[in-house]
Amino acid sequence: MKQIMEARHLKLAVLASGRGSNFDAICQAIGQKDLDAEIAVLISDKPNAPVLQKAAARGIETLHINPREFPGRDSYEAVLVNELKVRNVDLVVLAGYMRLVGSVFLAAYENRVLNIHPALLPSFQGLHAQQQALDYGVRISGCTVHIVDEGMDTGPIIMQKAVPVYDTDDEDTLAERILLEEHQAYWQSLQLIAEGRIWIEGRRVVIKNHPED
Numbered sequence: 001m002k003q004i005m006e007a008r009h010l011k012l013a014v015l016a017s018g019r020g021s022n023f024d025a026i027c028q029a030i031g032q033k034d035l036d037a038e039i040a041v042l043i044s045d046k047p048n049a050p051v052l053q054k055a056a057a058r059g060i061e062t063l064h065i066n067p068r069e070f071p072g073r074d075s076y077e078a079v080l081v082n083e084l085k086v087r088n089v090d091l092v093v094l095a096g097y098m099r100l101v102g103s104v105f106l107a108a109y110e111n112r113v114l115n116i117h118p119a120l121l122p123s124f125q126g127l128h129a130q131q132q133a134l135d136y137g138v139r140i141s142g143c144t145v146h147i148v149d150e151g152m153d154t155g156p157i158i159m160q161k162a163v164p165v166y167d168t169d170d171e172d173t174l175a176e177r178i179l180l181e182e183h184q185a186y187w188q189s190l191q192l193i194a195e196g197r198i199w200i201e202g203r204r205v206v207i208k209n210h211p212e213d
C-alpha cells in the first residue's frame with residue numbers, strides 16, 4: 001500500500017477551463033482554515049475563462065497556457081509541468097479542466113493529480129454527465145473525486161457524494177444539486193491528503209484514521 005503523500009501544508013495548482021465555482025469553494029475552505037493548503041497558481045487553457053478573473057480578484061497568480069500554440073500534447077504538458085515545478089507545486093487539482101491529461105503530466109505528478117466529475121463513476125464518464133444520468137433514468141446521481149490516470153474519468157476514487165434525481169429535473173437543476181456536493185467533496189478530499197491519510201492499493205483508495213495506522 002502506498003501513501004499519496006505525507007501530512008503537510010499542501011501547495012496546490014488549480015487547472016480550470018471555465019466558471020470556477022469549485023475553485024472558489026476550495027479558496028473558501030482555505031480561508032476558513034478547513035483546508036490546510038495554499039494555491040500557488042491557477043492555470044487555464046482558455047483565455048476568457050471566468051475562473052481567471054476569480055483567481056485574480058483573490059490575488060492568486062494566474063496563467064493562461066494555450067494548448068493550440070504547441071505542436072502536440074507532450075510539448076504543451078512539458079511547459080505546464082515546468083510552471084508547476086518552478087512553484088514547488090505538490091498536488092494538482094483539476095476543477096472543470098476539460099482536457100485529458102497525458103503521460104508527460106502524469107509521469108511528473110503520479111497519483112498527484114485529482115479531478116472532480118459530476119456523476120457517480122464509473123457511470124456517465126465524459127461530457128454532459130448530468131444529462132447522461134437523466135437520459136439513463138437513474139434515481140440517484142452525485143459527484144466523484146478521483147485520482148487521475150490516463151483514462152477518461154477512470155482513476156482510483158477518493159470520495160463520492162450522492163444526490164436524488166427527481167422526475168422534474170432537467171440538466172441544469174440536477175447539475176446545481178450535484179454542484180453543492182462537489183463544493184464540499186473537493187476540499188474534504190484534499191484535506192484528507194493534507195492529513196496524510198490517503199493510501200492506494202491497486203485501484204482502491206484506503207482512508208486511514210491516522211497516517212500511522
Ligand code: GAR
Nearest residue numbers: 018019020021022023096116117118
Ligand atoms: C463541475 O460540475 C465539474 O464537476 C465538471 O465541470 C464543472 C465545472 O464547474 N467537470 C467535468 O465535467 C470534468 N469531466 P466549475 O468551473 O464551476 O467548477
